[in-house]
Amino acid sequence: MLERDIVTWNSLIMGCIQNGCFANAMDLFKQMRTNGFTPKPELTASILSICSRTDEFKLGREIHGFIIVNGVIPESVFLSTAMVNFYMRSCDLRSAFSIFDQMKVRNEVSWTAMINGCTANHEYAMALDFFHAMQAENTKANRVTLISILPACAQLGLIKHGKEIHGYAFHRGFDSELCFSAAIIHMYCHFEETSSTAAITIMERSAERDIVTWGSIIGSFSRCGNIIEATKYFNRMQLEGMKPNSVTVLAMISACIAQPSIASARAIHCYALKSSLFSEAFVGNSILNMYAKCGHPTDSQQIFAELEVRDSYSWSSLISAYGISGCGHKALRVFHEMSERGVEADPIALLSTLSACSHAGLIEEGQQLFEGAIQEGKIPLTIEHYACQIDLLSRAGNLEEACEIVQRMPMKPSIRIWSSLVSACKDFGRLDVAERLASQLILLEPDNAANYTLLSMVYAKFDNWIGAEAVRRVMRVKGLQKKHGYSRIELVNV
Incomplete structure (x- = not known):
């Protein structure tokens, strides 16, 4: 073509975008600007969306700079929202907030971009604040908005908010849609007390169930250590024609670790091999770790030998x-x-x-x-390394060396370290060291009754009953009382 107008450029670039030729679309967009043509807001928004998906953050910022330098104020809510979404995807929340604040018109898509961006960047409290601000401006939430805010409710432990959103979706007719039902099930599964009731009820009523739904249910039982129910739904999803993916398999592995079962471990191992998921590095590693936690080092060694990476x-x-x-x-x-x-x-x-x-x-x-x-x-x-080394020396009775490590630690010793040392001193008959350490422990936590009890036990170990009584007297004056453990036996009718 000898001459190309704005319509030609827009048509060609949009054609590339619609056919998935993103690299060509971005190259043509650059040529268009070089030739002095100003793209339409809708086209610019589409290119920004591609920049987000392909991590072309440099080009996205150049486009934003082009808009500012040329004095083009993005009156289009579509373009402004695309800019907000771009900066959220590039983890630049400050720029996203700035653009959102400057928007003269905001619709439910704009608000959803902010909420979804905050959730994606793990700013859950902020996401909830934007959701409430959206309601204050009388902007109705759509299905995508509700799906975006549900993870925030789960992470913040706000089951009441989650139930309110569920009720709102029910009245709007969103709850029957597959994407929403999967999201609400995932939300309920974060709360153990509801995982076997609300989430399962919704799943049973759903006309369709995707891999996310099954994974959420299985993952919930896995976190509770209920391997029987996890296995039940793992088998059921296959009977209903749904093939488990790596996320589902990892949930089953977690269940086997939470409640060690070598039979279940071998079963999930076999499935991973048959489904070719074992070749994925994180699945193979997890199976190796599963056998380790089940107390079968020989199997762990065999898995290690079979790992490709x-x-x-x-x-x-x-x-x-x-x-x-x-x-x-x-x-x-x-x-x-x-x-x-x-x-x-x-x-x-x-x-x-x-x-x-x-x-x-x-x-x-x-x-x-x-x-x-x-x-x-x-x-x-870390402090865990020092605690482990101190425990090693304490077990062997090398108390002076253990105390020396405590003195040269680059971080403040934890209460667990002090308690471990005091107990070791008591076991190895070092009253002098035990008394000194227990006193330091009391100075660190003056309101912890367990520390006083430990010192009292040290005195009692060496028949220093006067010292033991003095410690108990201090506890009575301070109103401290050691918490007692207890066992419970439940009678089951058979």
């Missing part, structure tokens, strides 16, 4: 499997082999190895590992 999580899971089973030497050997293979050890791998050394009584090996990690400085040590 082994990352630091794979090595950590195998180390943990040996540690749980008391095979400290094997755990230590795997940790060193990991380094020899060029895999950088992460904090989890180190913690798993230290824990294995502690449970196996490998004092010298654990000390060398811990001190080596400090000297190299490659692995950031």
